[in-house]
Amino acid sequence: MLHLEHINLVVKDLPSTLAFYQAAFPNWTVRGGDNDTWYGTARNWIHFGDDYQYLTFNDNGQGDNRDLTSNRLGLAHFAFVTVNLSALISRLANAGFEVAKPGADNPFRKNVYFIDPSGYEVEFVEYLSDIPAQRNRY
Template identity: 65%
Template sequence: MIRLEHINIVVKDMQETLNFYQAAFPHWSIRHQGNANWYGTQRNWLHFGDEYNYLTFNDNGSGENRDLKGSQLGLAHMAFEVRDISALLTRMQSAGFEPHNLGAKNQFRKNMYFIDPSGFEIEFVEYLSDIPGQRNNADD
């Protein structure tokens, strides 16, 4: 068995980042936190998630994230499956975050994209079918 356990990202502002992901994942919490020296840069870190999956945030990020419309190397986006995308949208908007792309129309899924406070594109998808061939079909 292989499963993705965590994603480790460097962020600009820890609290703004935490606000974004707390709105998206209200059932997650801070699992651990601390500080460390990363090759000469002091930074705070925290693990935000549940017992099985989490995101690691590290502050003191510098510079800008890659151009999401460009072809530079780097992370294009992360995607998370949700059970109720309408409820997610309501939570995100209540926390002050608006989607930047509502995704393509597809009869078997709904999706939308947000830009987090550090410039990472985050996709949320709700599948409307349990049949893998339908869920994974890129056509309408």
């Protein structure tokens, strides 16, 4: 069996990025970090997560993320499942982050999209059914 272990992101600023993801994932911690040089660019990095999954953040990102309204090549968004979407939205709002766009109406799931401090679109989903045919209904 396979599962996603980590996502490695180049970000503009570690503290603001960490603030966003700490609000979303209050049970995750900084697992480690250091500084190094990546192809001639100095950077700091951290791993933020739990014992099984994490996000890697590398600072000193240059330029802007892709235009999310375009069809340009690149990451469109990534998503996480939560058991309480309202609580997650409240935590992010209390940390200064607002919903960027709501998800589609669906009787079996609720979802919203946020834009993190580096311009990555992050979806959060709460499923209202345990039946795969309902959860995966489009």
